[in-house]
Amino acid sequence: MRRAILVTLGLSAAGAVFGAIAGLVAQVAWMLLEWDGWFRYPEVLVFGAGMGMIAGAVLAPLTAWLLMRHVPLGLAFGGTLLGTVAGAAVGATMGSLPGAIYGGFIGYAASALVLRFRVARPPRAVTRSTERQSISS
Numbered sequence: 001m002r003r004a005i006l007v008t009l010g011l012s013a014a015g016a017v018f019g020a021i022a023g024l025v026a027q028v029a030w031m032l033l034e035w036d037g038w039f040r041y042p043e044v045l046v047f048g049a050g051m052g053m054i055a056g057a058v059l060a061p062l063t064a065w066l067l068m069r070h071v072p073l074g075l076a077f078g079g080t081l082l083g084t085v086a087g088a089a090v091g092a093t094m095g096s097l098p099g100a101i102y103g104g105f106i107g108y109a110a111s112a113l114v115l116r117f118r119v120a121r122p123p124r125a126v127t128r129s130t131e132r133q134s135i136s137s
Contacts, residue, residue, distance in 0.1 A: 011061040018081050019056015022104065023048040026088030030100040033092050051101065052084075059108065067116045076115060083111020 027048020060077075068076045087107015091099040 008061045008065070011064045012057045014077060015056035015058075015060020016053045017056070018077050019052035019054070019060070019084075020049040021052070022056070022081050022084040022088070022108075023050070023052020025085050026052070026092065026100050026104050029085075029089045030092040030097055034095060034097075052104075055105070055108075063108075063112045067112050071115045071119050075119060076112075079115050079119075080108050080111045083107040083114075 024045060025048075027045050030048075031044070060080075063080070064076060071079075084104045084107045087110065088100045088104035090107070091101070091103020093099075094103075
């Protein structure tokens with residue numbers, strides 16, 4: 001139980017970091033497309049990073065445990081980061097900040113599902129003959 005809690009906390013921390021990166025990139029994309037004042041108010045970028053950090057800290061452990069248990073960790077974080085940024089960029093082209101936020105969530109979910117069904121390999125079942133071979137070796 002202790003190990004599962006530590007792993008969950010680690011996933012949450014990594015999700016917060018990658019979520020902050022994705023949120024920051026999504027915020028910059030939206031600001032470049034829709035708002036000319038971003039260079040005068042760089043503190044607005046904190047909003048995107050903060051939203052991404054909160055979402056990543058919550059969503060990373062959930063999707064890691066529920067959907068992507070058998071996806072390599074680097075691929076899981078990298079793939080969902082790219083999916084989130086791509087979805088947010090598409091949402092940003094719709095002309096609103098909520099569009100970028102919803103697009104990021106949709107991109108995250110879509111990339112997690114793709115990774116789950118395309119990349120994840122279920123663990124091998126241990127058969128009696130496999131057990132006998134490993135015991136006799």
